[in-house]
Amino acid sequence: MGIDSLIGGTIWDEYSNKVTDLMNNPQNMGEITQEQADEMGAKLIVADFGAESCGDAVRLYWAVHPKSDVIMLSKFKSFGCGTAIASSDTMAELCKGKTVDEAVKITNIDVEMAMRDNPDTPAVPPQKMHCSVMAYDVIKKAAAQYKGVDMESFEEEIIVCECARVSLSTLQEVIRLNDLTTVEEIADYTKAGAFCKSCIRPGGHEAKDIYLVDLLEEYEKEKMAKAADASGEGGAEFAQMTIVQRIKAVDKVIDDNIRQMLIMDGGDMEILDIKENGENIDIYIRYLGACNGCASSSTGTLFAIENILKEKLDQNIRVLPI
């Protein structure tokens, strides 16, 4: 938030001069025909990535020297916005003179860095970062085609945020170490999710296999499971939870151990509040359905509920029906 986010400028103002120049006058735009490749004694590679229906698409042409694997000529054609065209152009430029193995190591971050006017200012606004990802993907596709292997074989790890190239293992580690609970925190720590935002949750620009919200949920579940497993000495952890975490933990114990029993008798219960009262942790509950007014609700059933919660969560728990 703040003044800069309130009035949002035009995205074009955030393009570097290089991006603007390349959009106006792309240097490596063009095609390599079979005839041209033959004349050069090169192998022609034509790789496609993206689709018009998604808003951006690129076709990359390589003339590769069959013995040395050197990319002798590299050209592109692109359907897309200015940054897509400039990224494709830069990518084609970076490929020239490299071997296929070297080219595969080019990342979208290299492409973006190459388009900067000065090293400290991004070449494109955050939401345009995904254009450079496409430029990176098409290189993998071309290399895979040249080598006759699967494109995925070039990926050494699972990348969750392609714009910032943050891997699954990095994210899981950072979330755990720093006890992160929001996507904003993840972006602050790792830059993941700070660009095109597709990796945050389903429904963004691109569909993903793994989303940041999934990772947060996974971590939350882990914490809950730990809390639920904690008995006796582990109870200290329940005492340290936030109120929301406590309610979730209590709910889980009730779901796993108690609710089924109540429902079979035509009743149910809900948690109203959890309060600390000196040494005690008081859990206020309300009986629903048949439980409400049942004689054992203030005796046997109540003791059973309290005992299970004590055993699973914390010895200082008291259950108070209202």
Next chain:
Amino acid sequence: MNVYLDNNATTIVDPQVFTEMEPYFVQKYGNPNSLHSFASDTHPGIKAGMEKIYAGIHSPREDSVVITSCATESNNWVLKSIYFEYILTGRKNHIMISEVEHPSIIATAKFLESMGCRVTYLPINHEGLIEAQTVKDNITDKTALVSIMWANNETGAIFPVEEIGDICEEHKVLFHTDAVQAIGKLPVDVQSFNVDYLTFSAHKFHGPKGVGALYMKKGKELMPLLHGGSQMNGYRSGTLNVAGIVGMGKAMEQAVDALDFEMTEIREMRDDFEDELLKIEDTFVVTPRNKRTPNTILISFRGIEGESMLWDLNRAGIGASTGSACASEDLEANSVMEAIGAAEDLAHTAIRFSLSRYTTQEELDYTLKVVQAAVIRLRGISSSYAYAPEGHESGLDSHHH
């Protein structure tokens, strides 16, 4: 040459409108609700402005045309007040809008949906039009409100508000129309059909930004969205935007005066321009001309992503628009194009040209030349028209998106 062809987004303020507004900043600045002559000096201007606004939409005097800050406020007001009065109280459970409403309707409806209101999003057909029958098919005795725009901002498609109004009347359901794109482009007469609420905004018809209005039929007045000092008879509190009301009044008067010109001259210029654009190969227009506002063209140039076209137009001093992918913050395709079910590869290629009474033939001739050159340049870059060797299987139509 600078050419402004984005008049569905906003318009130039007519110099005469500006002139009428000017005294209300430095000379007649009093708060109209105070008791002194600084205040009463503003009253004749406000009164004249309100009279012109009423006259412009043929509103009976007993009905209310409440001045708001913008169409977004008016639209929010209708949906949220209906929610408070009918949905939250359990009297009704359902509202109906179209899937191509302005975001101020769609986002508000989605918010109400999250609060437990059932919302139907009516589809548009292959011509980008709403069929009144779909309203009939979805209306129930629990429907509180139908809100369908009069004309669509992207395509200019005119929706059958008269028929929809009849259906609503028959089922005793309240009917709201967002007429932002109708004022100055179509005759607007709230007495000529059944409508309970109607939204409009001054800056779309050569008035100032920051002034909108909501028409409410007598007996159908909504509870206020903004509570406060009881201005506008308590329906919309907040110190009156005196200059805004004066400006909207003048702009409305001129819009009505210029309506014939808009519907004949501008339409003809638009049609000729569109004919020339369609001579370019692989171009597509969805909604038939006679079912569109007279000033609007939404056209697809196959193989050219919308923002690229805007880029080349802008370099030549031309302002147009696209709701498509890269030009917008959320990177999504033109929502109307998607709703129409246009060939998927065209969803990102739509460009909107919207004319006004200030548009000249010279400007359109110049724009045509620029578009023609841009099409050649950008298709030259485009992968859609790119060479592939024999036997190459195109990978450009399947994608992980």
